[in-house]
Amino acid sequence: MFTAAEVDVRTIWKLLEEAMKIAEGKFMKPKNEIFVANLFYENSTRTKTSFDIAERRLGLTVIPFDVQNSSASKGESLYDTAKTLKSLGLDLLVIRHSQDAYYRELSRIGIPIINAGDGKGHHPSQCMLDLLTIYQEFGNFQDLKVGIVGDVKHSRVANSDAEALRKLGAKVYFSGPPKWFDMGTIINGTFVSFEELVREVDVLILLRIQHERHDTQMQMSTDVYHRKYGLTLELEKHMKREAIIMHPAPINRGVEIADELVESSKSRIFKQMENGVYVRMAILKHVLEKNGHLFEQILG
Ligand code: CP
Numbered sequence: 001m002f003t004a005a006e007v008d009v010r011t012i013w014k015l016l017e018e019a020m021k022i023a024e025g026k027f028m029k030p031k032n033e034i035f036v037a038n039l040f041y042e043n044s045t046r047t048k049t050s051f052d053i054a055e056r057r058l059g060l061t062v063i064p065f066d067v068q069n070s071s072a073s074k075g076e077s078l079y080d081t082a083k084t085l086k087s088l089g090l091d092l093l094v095i096r097h098s099q100d101a102y103y104r105e106l107s108r109i110g111i112p113i114i115n116a117g118d119g120k121g122h123h124p125s126q127c128m129l130d131l132l133t134i135y136q137e138f139g140n141f142q143d144l145k146v147g148i149v150g151d152v153k154h155s156r157v158a159n160s161d162a163e164a165l166r167k168l169g170a171k172v173y174f175s176g177p178p179k180w181f182d183m184g185t186i187i188n189g190t191f192v193s194f195e196e197l198v199r200e201v202d203v204l205i206l207l208r209i210q211h212e213r214h215d216t217q218m219q220m221s222t223d224v225y226h227r228k229y230g231l232t233l234e235l236e237k238h239m240k241r242e243a244i245i246m247h248p249a250p251i252n253r254g255v256e257i258a259d260e261l262v263e264s265s266k267s268r269i270f271k272q273m274e275n276g277v278y279v280r281m282a283i284l285k286h287v288l289e290k291n292g293h294l295f296e297q298i299l300g
Helices: 007-021 045-055 078-089 102-109 126-140 158-165 185-187 194-200 222-229 271-290
Strands: 026-029 035-040 092-097 113-118 146-149 173-176 205-207 244-246 296-299
Touching: 007 045, 007 092, 007 126, 026 078, 035 045, 045 092, 045 126, 045 146, 045 185, 045 271, 078 092, 078 102, 078 126, 092 271, 113 126, 113 271, 126 158, 126 205, 126 244, 126 271, 146 194, 146 244, 158 173, 158 185, 173 194, 173 222, 194 296, 244 271, 271 296
Parallel strands: 035 092, 092 113, 146 173, 146 205, 205 244
Antiparallel strands: 026 296
């Protein structure tokens, strides 16, 4: 299982090292045929596509699975779907689902699961690609100041990133509308004003407003949000010279970040996406090896 950010520090470092070797051209193939499927009960562009590419680059056999056209539409539960796919011979499932910690009830099936996002719980593979992007830039996490801004309360990325960064020795700060901040999250960081945070941090992680997880409609217009909590062209001028901008995407240009800043010199947003393939290859290999599958390195 690779489910929540409760992955230990040793595993994080192992995955980062493997992902960096993969980024440099390390190439591996499994010794036996391995069947995997990607079950996305919530929409995705980056995570689903990069898992697909990662699996193919690792030489895995990807069995197409389209939730909308599956028997989920006839009421089949996630548990029965996962159990069915195991019975059919699948070796590993990558799953995204709107239910927090959906994977708990699946653990007794006995098929390895990689969590591609659970409700507002965790997004561990996004966390790993964020860590890789930060490490490539700064070469360390100790005492690095990382700001996470926006809809913290509904963000599985904020949860996973803050927890892992704190374990690695970084200092985590949060900002955004106070009503989108759950005091429970504060154990992994400190809540500060947005302007103060922008001036102080080495890494600024902006979050999308997760309307799909809100109980009520947002009271603030997107223009007001941008002026109060978005990274405007004016505010960006106050960032440290070496600081970087990150965002898990999808991005709402002109809301959480000014359009012009998305592809600016400080932005690592598209680098994050590229890194997603490397870390997902590392995660897939790690989970499969833990479940008895063997890989051999192919020398170029
Ligand atoms: N960052 C992320 O999870 O993007 P997708 O929803 O497109 O997968």
